[in-house]
Structure formats: C-alpha cells, structure tokens
Amino acid sequence: MSVAWLDKVQWTADGLVPVIAQEVGTNKVLMFAWMNREALRLTAETGQAVYWSRSRNRLWHKGEESGHVQKVHEIRLDCDEDVVLISVEQVGGIACHTGRHNCFFQKLADTEWVIDQPVIKNPGDIYHRE
Helix, strand or coil: CCCHHHHHCCCCCCCCEEEEEEECCCCCEEEEEEECHHHHHHHHHHCECEEEECCCCEEEECCCCCCCCEEEEEEEECCCCCCEEEEEEEHHHCCCCCCCCCCCCEEEECCEEEECCCCCCCHHHHCCCC
C-alpha cells in the first residue's frame, strides 16, 4: 500500500495530527486523541483505531488492554488538512477509560461541571493492573 497520501496531512511540529472518533450510525463524538504517521497508516491498513499516546510515548492500539477496540468504517481529513475524523464502531460500547460510552461526560451547567453520563463498567474491572 502506497503511503504518499500521508504527505497531504498537515502534521504538527511534533509530527502529530488531532483525531476525532465519531460513532458510526449515531454520529456521537466518542473521543479525541492524536495520531502520528505510523498510527494513521496502521489504522488505515488494519481497520482498527491506532493512536499515539502522549502519556505513554508510544503507539496505542485502542482496546489493547480493555478489549474495547474501534473498528474503523471511514477516515476523513478536514478542509485545512490538519484534523482527522474517523467513523468507528465502538466494540463493547465503552470508549472512555472511565468506563463510559464516550469521553465527553461532563457538561457545563451555569458555572459547574456536571457529570451527566453513568459509568457503564467500573474501570477497575476493565483494566486489571497489578
């Protein structure tokens, strides 16, 4: 597979591009993350979301620990060519490491952040850390 298409992306100085994961069918935004060239190439080749984890400083195959992988249906590039939108099927219905359906579970109500989405599964039961 030719990777010349990767050259069209306007990468940050750190070699990253912001990525929005949107649920296929509902069009709900599940999460925001970053990809580098390798992550975007692997995502396109495998059909599963692969991100660049800035906290781990390595590639992060979504669901590698939790099993909640994202099956990619479509990859889009915005008009400025500096943001990627991926349409995904969220396996297991949990996208967030907090055990929620998506990462945007806090809503500003007046001057307070209010959690308006329940935990689907306790993160301690998802991530078995020693």
